[in-house]
Amino acid sequence: MNGARVEFRGLRRRFGSTVALDGLDLTVEPGELLALLGPSGCGKTTALRCLAGFEHPDEGEILVDGADITRVPANRRDAGMVFQSYSLFPNLNARDNVSFGMRVRKVPAAKRHARAQELLELVGLPSVGDRYPHQLSGGQQQRVALARALALEPRVLLLDEPLSALDAKVRVTLREEIRRLQLSLGITTIFVTHDQEEALSMADRVAVLRDGRLEQVADPATLYDRPATPFVAEFVGAMNHLPGLVSGDRVTVLGQTLPVEGRAPATAEADVLVRPEAVLVTPDSEGDGIVMVSSFRGSTARLRVRLGDGTEVLADVPGHDSARFAPGTAVRVGLVERPVLVSARSEPGAAAAVPEPDVV
Amino acid sequence: MRDSRTGSKSRWAAAPLLAFVVIVFGVPMLVLLGGTFTKEGTFSTANLTESLQGAYLTALLGSVKISALVAVLGAVLGTFLAQAVVTSRFRALREAVLTASGVLANFGGVPLAFAWIATLGNSGVVTTTLGLGDYGWSLYNFWGLTLVYLYFSIPLQVLTVVPALDGLRPQWREAAQNNGASTWQFWRYVGIPVLTPALLGGAVLLFGGAFSAYATAQAMVGSTVPLVTLKIADALTGNVLIGHENVALALSLDMIVVAGLVMAVYLPLQRRSARWLR
Numbered sequence: 001m002n003g004a005r006v007e008f009r010g011l012r013r014r015f016g017s018t019v020a021l022d023g024l025d026l027t028v029e030p031g032e033l034l035a036l037l038g039p040s041g042c043g044k045t046t047a048l049r050c051l052a053g054f055e056h057p058d059e060g061e062i063l064v065d066g067a068d069i070t071r072v073p074a075n076r077r078d079a080g081m082v083f084q085s086y087s088l089f090p091n092l093n094a095r096d097n098v099s100f101g102m103r104v105r106k107v108p109a110a111k112r113h114a115r116a117q118e119l120l121e122l123v124g125l126p127s128v129g130d131r132y133p134h135q136l137s138g139g140q141q142q143r144v145a146l147a148r149a150l151a152l153e154p155r156v157l158l159l160d161e162p163l164s165a166l167d168a169k170v171r172v173t174l175r176e177e178i179r180r181l182q183l184s185l186g187i188t189t190i191f192v193t194h195d196q197e198e199a200l201s202m203a204d205r206v207a208v209l210r211d212g213r214l215e216q217v218a219d220p221a222t223l224y225d226r227p228a229t230p231f232v233a234e235f236v237g238a239m240n241h242l243p244g245l246v247s248g249d250r251v252t253v254l255g256q257t258l259p260v261e262g263r264a265p266a267t268a269e270a271d272v273l274v275r276p277e278a279v280l281v282t283p284d285s286e287g288d289g290i291v292m293v294s295s296f297r298g299s300t301a302r303l304r305v306r307l308g309d310g311t312e313v314l315a316d317v318p319g320h321d322s323a324r325f326a327p328g329t330a331v332r333v334g335l336v337e338r339p340v341l342v343s344a345r346s347e348p349g350a351a352a353a354v355p356e357p358d359v360v
Numbered sequence: 361m362r363d364s365r366t367g368s369k370s371r372w373a374a375a376p377l378l379a380f381v382v383i384v385f386g387v388p389m390l391v392l393l394g395g396t397f398t399k400e401g402t403f404s405t406a407n408l409t410e411s412l413q414g415a416y417l418t419a420l421l422g423s424v425k426i427s428a429l430v431a432v433l434g435a436v437l438g439t440f441l442a443q444a445v446v447t448s449r450f451r452a453l454r455e456a457v458l459t460a461s462g463v464l465a466n467f468g469g470v471p472l473a474f475a476w477i478a479t480l481g482n483s484g485v486v487t488t489t490l491g492l493g494d495y496g497w498s499l500y501n502f503w504g505l506t507l508v509y510l511y512f513s514i515p516l517q518v519l520t521v522v523p524a525l526d527g528l529r530p531q532w533r534e535a536a537q538n539n540g541a542s543t544w545q546f547w548r549y550v551g552i553p554v555l556t557p558a559l560l561g562g563a564v565l566l567f568g569g570a571f572s573a574y575a576t577a578q579a580m581v582g583s584t585v586p587l588v589t590l591k592i593a594d595a596l597t598g599n600v601l602i603g604h605e606n607v608a609l610a611l612s613l614d615m616i617v618v619a620g621l622v623m624a625v626y627l628p629l630q631r632r633s634a635r636w637l638r
Contacts, residue, residue, distance in 0.1 A: 054534050074537040081538045087531040091553040091636045101539035103549065132636045145535075152540065 003031035003188035004065045004078070004155035006051065011060035013046050013212075020046040021057065022212035033182050033189040034217075035203035037196060039235065043212035044192045048158050051190065053077045064156065080149030081158040085165040087145055088133040094120065094144045095129035101152045119147035124177065139170040146178065150185070157182065157189040163198065175202050196236050200224065208232050224275075226261070230343055233273050238302075240279065240313050244272035244342060251342050254307075254335055261339035273341040276302060279315035280334040283324050287332030289313070291325050301325065305333055395609035411610035419586040420614055423571055426502065426587070430509045431567035435559055437510070438517025438566075439525075445518070446525040458522065461515035468512055473579035476508050500581050508576060513566045520565060524558035556633035564626050568619065588615060 011024040021043045028034045036044035049055040051062055053074030061070045069077055088097050095116045096103070102112035120126055123143040133141055142162050149157060159178070163171040179202050182189045193199050199206045200220040207217040208231075216228040227233035244253035246264050251257070253272040264270070281289070281303060288308035295302045301322035303315045313333055317325055325331065399406045410416065445457045467475075479486050480499050487493055498504060528551060536546040552559075574589040583590060588611055595608035 052534075052538060054537070074534070075540050075542060077538075079538070081535070083531045083535060086529055087535045089532055089535070089550045089554075091550065093636075100536070100541070100549070104536075104539060104541045104545050134636075148535070148539065 003029075003186050005030050005063075006156055006188060006190065007063040008047060008051075009061045009063065011047065011050060011057045011062065013043070013050065013055060013057050019212050021050070021060075024060070024209075024212065024214060026207055026214055026217060028188055028190060030188055031186045032204045033179065033191060033202060035191045035193055035199035035206045036209060037193060037199040037206050037236070038209035038215075039194060042209040044194075044209050045160060046212075047209070048081075048160055048190060048192050051077075051156070052079055052081050052158055078152075078154050079156040079158055080152060080154035081160065082142065082145045082149045082162040084161045085138065085142070088136075088141055088148075090133050093130050093132050094125070094136065097133070097144055098147045098151050100148060105152075115151065116147070119151055120144070122150070122181065123147045137170075138166050139174055142166065142174060143177075146181070150181075150187075155188060157187045159189065159191040161192055161194070164193075164195070171198075178202070200236070206236075208235060210235075227273075227341070230271075230273075233341065238276050238314055240274040240276065241271040242274055242311065242313065243345070244270050246270045246342060251340065253340070254313075254333060256335050256337075258335065258337065259339040261341050264342055265344040267344055269345045270342045271345050273343060274335060276314040276316040278336040278338070278340075279313055280336060281305060281315045281317055281325065282332045282334075283329055284332040285330050287330050289331045289333045291327050291329045291331055294322060294325050294327055296322050303331075305331060307333065392609050392612055395606045396613050398606060407606045407610040408613065410607050411614055415586065416588075416591055416607070416611060419588045419591040420611070420618070422502075422586040423588040423615075424618060426506055426509065426585075427567045427570040429506055430513050430570040431563045433506070434510055434513035434517050434566040435563040438514045438562065439521050439555075439559060441514060442518045442521045442525055446522060457518065461518040464515035465512055465519055468573065469575040470579045472508065472512065473576045476504075476511070477580065480504075500584055502585050505577060505581055505585050508580065509570045509573060513569060516569065517562045517566060520562035521555070521558050524555050528554060553633065557630055560626060560630050560633060564622060567622055571615070571619070 006028040008024045008026045011021045012019075013021040018041075020041075024043065024047055026034075026047075036047060038044050046055055050057050050070075053069075053072060057070065061068050063069070064078070088094075089100065092100065095113060098116035098119050099107075099112035102115060107115075117126070117129060120129055123146050125140060125143050125147075128136060128140060128144070133144075136144065145162070162178075163174055166174065175198055178191075191199070191202060200223070203220060205217055205219050206223050208215040208223070210231050216223060216232045218226075218228075223232065223236055227236060227239075233239045242253050244251040246260065246268050249260050249264060251260050251264070251270065251272055253274075258272075277300075281291075289305040291303050292306050292312070293304040296319060299319050300316045301319050303317060303325050305313045305315055307313065315333065396407050397403055397405065412420070441457070445454050448454055476484075476499060478484055480492070480497075481487065482493065482498070482500075484499070487497060487499075499507075532550055532554075533546055536550055541549070572589065574593065577585065577587050578590060578593065583594070592608045592611045595604040595611065598604070
C-alpha cells in the first residue's frame with residue numbers, strides 16, 4: 001500500500017448556527033499518522049467525515065494526491081474507515097465483514113475469503129472468521145473493523161476514535177498494534193481522538209483543533225514542550241500558570257530567575273507556564289507550601305500544593321515517594337532550571353494551576 | 361436444599377399460567393377435536409372430509425389467498441411507510457403516524473366495515489362524488505375486502521417494524537458506503553437481512569389477523585367472498601343447512617392446521633434469518 005497526501009483547504013462546515021469547521025487548512029504527508037486532537041465539538045470528527053464523504057463542506061476543498069475529491073460520493077473514495085464502535089454488520093460473520101467490500105466488487109468468493117483470512121491474521125485474529133460480531137469482544141470487533149478498512153487497500157486510513165469504547169488495557173495494546181500496522185503498510189492515517197495520551201503516543205504529528213480551527217500542528221514532543229497557544233498548553237498535558245515578573249529575556253517566578261523560551265511579552269507581569277514534572281517539591285517543615293491533594297497514578301503521584309500567597313501549583317513526584325507527600329505535609333517548592341514559556345497575564349492575580357478533574 | 365425450595369416455588373409460580381392455558385386453549389381444543397371426529401354419536405372422519413370439499417374448501421382456500429395477499433402487501437407497504445417515518449426529520453410526523461397506527465391497527469369489526477361502506481360502498485360519499493360506480497368500482501368483492509383488511513394491517517406492520525428500523529445503525533450504512541456499496545447493495549447485503557426476522561414476524565401477524573377476521577367481512581360482503589370464518593358461522597348457526605355444527609368444528613381444525621403450516625414455514629425461515637442473533 002502507498003500512502004497518499006491529503007490536503008484540507010479552507011474547509012468550512014456549519015450545522016445550523018454551530019460552526020463545526022471554520023476554515024481548516026491542514027496537510028497530511030504520505031505515509032504519516034496524523035492525530036486530530038481536540039475537545040468535543042472542535043470539528044475533528046467533522047473533518048474526518050468530510051474526507052470520508054459522509055459530510056459535505058460548505059466551503060473549501062479536500063485533495064488527495066492533488067485530486068479534488070470534495071464532491072466524490074462516499075462509496076467511490078479510496079479511504080478505509082474504522083468507526084467508534086458497533087460498525088460491524090451484525091448479520092455477517094467476521095470473514096464476511098472483512099470481505100464485504102470485495103463482495104460488492106464481485107470478487108470471487110474463494111479469492112475474497114482467502115484475502116479476508118490474510119487480513120484477519122494480520123490483525124491477530126486468525127481463528128474468528130466464523131464468529132458473528134456479538135460473539136466477539138470489543139477489542140476483537142475493532143480489529144475486525146480495522147481488517148475490513150484495510151481490505152480494499154485504501155491509500156488513506158481514517159480512524160474515528162476507534163478505541164474510545166474499549167477498556168484501558170485493550171486500548172493500549174490495540175493502539176500499539178494499529179501503529180505497527182500503519183508503519184508496516186505505510187498508509188496515510190488520520191486518527192481522531194480526544195485522548196491526548198493516545199495522540200501523543202501514536203502519531204507522527206498531532207493537530208490540535210479548537211472551535212473548528214487549527215491551533216497547532218506539530219510532532220508530539222514539540223506540541224508538549226512548546227505549545228503554540230495557551231489553549232494547546234492547557235489541553236495537551238497539565239500546565240501551571242504561575243505569576244512571574246519579566247525582565248528582559250528572563251523571568252522571576254517562585255523566587256527563581258529563569259530564561260524565557262521564545263518571545264517575552266511586552267508587560268512585566270506575566271503568566272509563566274510550567275509543566276507539573278518541572279516543579280520540584282521537597283518535604284520541609286520550614287517550607288511555605290502545603291500539600292492539599294495527592295493523587296497516586298502508579299509511576300507518579302500528582303500533588304496540588306498551596307503556597308503561602310494562595311497560589312496553587314501542580315507537581316509530579318515519583319510514585320514511590322508519594323507516601324512522603326501526604327496531604328498536610330509542609331513542602332518547599334522550586335522549578336527545574338530551564339527556559340520557560342511566558343504569556344501575557346490574562347487576568348491580574350488569576351494565575352494558578354490549571355485544575356485537573358482527577359486531582360481536584 | 362435452598363435451591364430445590366426455590367425451584368419448587370418457581371414451578372408453583374407458573375401454575376396460574378398453566379391453568380389459564382388449559383382452560384382457554386386445552387378445553388376448547390378437546391371439545392373441537394371431539395366434535396370434529398363425531399358424527400351421529402360415533403367416531404367418524406366424515407366432518408373433516410366434508411370440510412375439505414366443495415364450498416368449504418373454496419372458502420378455506422379463499423381465506424388463505426386473501427390472508428397471504430394481505431400479509432405480503434401489508435408487510436411491504438407497511439415497511440416502506442415505517443422507513444419513511446423513521447428517516448423523516450419531522451418528529452411530529454413520526455409521533456402522529458405511530459399514534460394513528462396504534463389506533464388503526466385495532467380498528468376492526470363492524471365499525472370498520474361501516475366506515476368503508478359509508479365512504480366507498482355503492483352509495484358511499486367518495487363513490488358517488490367521484491362517480492366511481494361508472495368505472496365498475498365495487499367494494500364488495502375480493503379486492504375490496506383486501507383493501508379494507510390492509511387498512512388495519514399496514515398500521516400493524518408499521519408498529520411491528522419501526523423498532524427494527526430504529527435499530528439499523530447509521531454506522532452500518534456508512535461502513536457499507538465506505539466499502540464501496542451503493543444504497544441498494546447496503547439494503548441487499550445488510551439492511552434487509554437484518555430486518556428479515558422482524559419482517560417475517562410482521563407478515564405472520566398480518567396473515568393471522570386477516571385469516572381470523574370475521575365481523576368486517578360478514579358486515580361487508582356476507583357470502584359474496586367465500587371465507588372460512590363466514591362458513592364456520594353459517595354452519596354453527598344453521599344459516600344454510602342445519603346439523604352442520606360439527607363441520608364448523610372441523611373447519612376450525614382446518615384453520616388450526618393452516619396456522620400450523622404457516623408456522624412450520626415461518627419458524628425455520630425466522631431461525632435462518634436470525635442465526636446471527638444467537
